[in-house]
Amino acid sequence: MEQTLILLKPDCIQRMLAGKVLDRFQSEGFVIRASKMVSLSKELLREHYAHLVTFDFYPPLEAFMLEAPVMALVLERENAVQHARTILGPTDSRKAEKGTIRGDFGTDNRRNIAHASDSPENARTEIERFFPEGIDGGL
Numbered sequence: 001m002e003q004t005l006i007l008l009k010p011d012c013i014q015r016m017l018a019g020k021v022l023d024r025f026q027s028e029g030f031v032i033r034a035s036k037m038v039s040l041s042k043e044l045l046r047e048h049y050a051h052l053v054t055f056d057f058y059p060p061l062e063a064f065m066l067e068a069p070v071m072a073l074v075l076e077r078e079n080a081v082q083h084a085r086t087i088l089g090p091t092d093s094r095k096a097e098k099g100t101i102r103g104d105f106g107t108d109n110r111r112n113i114a115h116a117s118d119s120p121e122n123a124r125t126e127i128e129r130f131f132p133e134g135i136d137g138g139l
Helices: 010-014 018-027 042-048 058-065 080-088 101-105 120-130
Strands: 002-008 031-038 070-077 114-116
Touching: 002 018, 002 080, 002 120, 010 018, 010 058, 010 070, 018 031, 018 070, 018 080, 018 101, 042 058, 042 120, 070 080, 080 101, 080 114, 080 120
Parallel strands: none
Antiparallel strands: 002 070, 002 114, 031 070
């Protein structure tokens, strides 16, 4: 079994879509191993998006991610990282096919409903970042 970190972004929370998005993941065999609401700090965002902070689009991304709390989730199933990214669809919701989470609920490249880990290694790092207290069932 593999774990991945999913962040339900402010647009997902503000539009009250968390239940629908969670249902999509659970209907695909994902098991929720941990979840919590998190009010992000600029420091945590800069750590999480360290590879993006030098780009011009980072300040609006940071402002967006600070608009409302996010829901941090650890989801588990076989091939969790790749499968989560497949059912979410491409980062730019305008390019995502209908039937994917972003294609059905996202609006653009930033307001795209959720963040998903992009590799098993990054998933472990991200899970430790957002759940430093650990999770039931171990990491």
